[in-house]
Amino acid sequence: MIAIKRSTHATVKERPVTTLDQKPAKAEGRKDPWGVLLEKVGKHQDRAAYQALFEHFAPQIKYYAISNGIANHAEELVQEVFISIWRRSCLYDWRKAAASTWIFTIARNQRIDMLRKLQRRNAEMAVETEDLWQIPGENEDEPVTSLHRLMSERRIRESLGQLPEEQITVIAKVYMEHKSHQMVADELGIPLGTVKSRVRLALNKLKVILQDQNV
Amino acid sequence: MTRHHPDSLTLMEYSAGNLSEPRALCIRLHLEQCPECRGRVDTLDSLGAVMMDQQPKVSVSDTSFEQLMARIDEAPEDTSPVAEAPKVSPLQKLLGQDINDLPWKRQLGDVSVLDITDKFPDQHDRVVLQKLVAGGKAPAHTHKGDETTVILQGAFSDQNGVFNQWDFVSLDEHDEHRPVAVGNEDCITLSVLSAPVKLTGTFTRLLNPFIR
Numbered sequence: 001m002i003a004i005k006r007s008t009h010a011t012v013k014e015r016p017v018t019t020l021d022q023k024p025a026k027a028e029g030r031k032d033p034w035g036v037l038l039e040k041v042g043k044h045q046d047r048a049a050y051q052a053l054f055e056h057f058a059p060q061i062k063y064y065a066i067s068n069g070i071a072n073h074a075e076e077l078v079q080e081v082f083i084s085i086w087r088r089s090c091l092y093d094w095r096k097a098a099a100s101t102w103i104f105t106i107a108r109n110q111r112i113d114m115l116r117k118l119q120r121r122n123a124e125m126a127v128e129t130e131d132l133w134q135i136p137g138e139n140e141d142e143p144v145t146s147l148h149r150l151m152s153e154r155r156i157r158e159s160l161g162q163l164p165e166e167q168i169t170v171i172a173k174v175y176m177e178h179k180s181h182q183m184v185a186d187e188l189g190i191p192l193g194t195v196k197s198r199v200r201l202a203l204n205k206l207k208v209i210l211q212d213q214n215v
Numbered sequence: 216m217t218r219h220h221p222d223s224l225t226l227m228e229y230s231a232g233n234l235s236e237p238r239a240l241c242i243r244l245h246l247e248q249c250p251e252c253r254g255r256v257d258t259l260d261s262l263g264a265v266m267m268d269q270q271p272k273v274s275v276s277d278t279s280f281e282q283l284m285a286r287i288d289e290a291p292e293d294t295s296p297v298a299e300a301p302k303v304s305p306l307q308k309l310l311g312q313d314i315n316d317l318p319w320k321r322q323l324g325d326v327s328v329l330d331i332t333d334k335f336p337d338q339h340d341r342v343v344l345q346k347l348v349a350g351g352k353a354p355a356h357t358h359k360g361d362e363t364t365v366i367l368q369g370a371f372s373d374q375n376g377v378f379n380q381w382d383f384v385s386l387d388e389h390d391e392h393r394p395v396a397v398g399n400e401d402c403i404t405l406s407v408l409s410a411p412v413k414l415t416g417t418f419t420r421l422l423n424p425f426i427r
Contacts, residue, residue, distance in 0.1 A: 153261040
């Protein structure tokens with residue numbers, strides 16, 4: 001059973017590579033525009049592409065910093081995220097992650113790093129943020145999920161529009177305000193169970209929940 | 216292939232970057248061995264990207280991009296492209312040696328522990344490695360608060376089933392269990408505890424210093 005599954009994955013893995021070689025136009029069609037720009041930065045240190053990415057994503061990241069409670073360091077976070085994008089774009093592979101997903105994980109990790117630096121009283125910790133929170137596509141032997149990844153962002157964008165506002169509010173607080181489910185419950189004045197069921201309903205719709213975990 | 220996974224809410228808190236470092240480590244170790252959960256985290260990371268895109272935007276300062284380019288031009292050694300780091304398990308990085316060779320402290324009978332909380336400064340969870348010798352039994356106990364466990368080696372079973380290497384177990388105050396190590400290997404787990412474990416069996420007094 002497992003062996004069959006693996007070989008299916010292997011086929012999925014091979015296909016986009018061949019497509020890329022034989023029909024570049026079709027493969028290019030799958031790329032999102034931000035991914036094209038990221039590759040230009042990664043391959044040629046293309047500054048115009050870098051600036052275009054900056055103009056689109058920097059205002060998002062600045063809001064992300066402010067909503068996460070580090071308004072005093074918002075410009076600094078933007079700088080750190082973009083230095084990291086500059087340095088890591090050579091590792092970016094459009095087949096493994098949509099550009100905005102990749103940039104989100106970098107922003108998240110830089111935010112964690114910054115909080116670690118701001119709170120650090122003792123010696124350095126043995127493991128780094130990237131050891132605990134991975135950037136998609138880095139250090140992966142099997143790009144089995146590549147197609148799922150490209151599909152998933154489009155699917156989420158579509159499904160999110162169908163979710164009730166109360167579910168989106170809860171998710172936004174978890175992602176943008178660095179809040180635990182308990183903190184969200186306290187802030188909204190609703191039971192923890194209600195917060196959890198709203199998240200479960202949303203994740204169910206977004207197909208994140210495994211079959212056996214449906215509640 | 217692992218069979219016991221973190222629940223989706225925990226994975227969402229991981230993807231959002233809201234878990235403590237030791238709890239993130241437990242998730243990370245599971246993800247390394249579980250393509251299914253990696254796929255779920257990928258989707259959740261995309262959810263994060265879409266959330267960030269749909270929230271308000273705040274203009275950066277006029278000189279922000281110039282500052283960035285100045286930094287890249289003036290300190291090329293700090294801003295040069297990174298090479299892909301060699302893949303080292305975060306556990307190996309943290310412990311620096313094989314888990315079987317650690318300075319285990321034998322507690323009682325079949326159980327040994329090693330408290331590694333001090334490897335995670337500036338957070339409040341307690342982090343312990345626990346070892347149950349092959350075929351050994353742990354005393355019955357419940358859990359106060361949340362406990363997150365990932366199995367690093369071997370397997371154990373309790374009334375909820377068999378838990379194998381890289382399986383992920385979440386327990387709270389409602390769970391009382393008496394794990395037994397199954398298979399030929401010692402069962403080694405990494406546990407993150409938000410509150411002390413409460414003993415329910417006859418070993419209560421003896422073990423209290425250990426499973427506090």
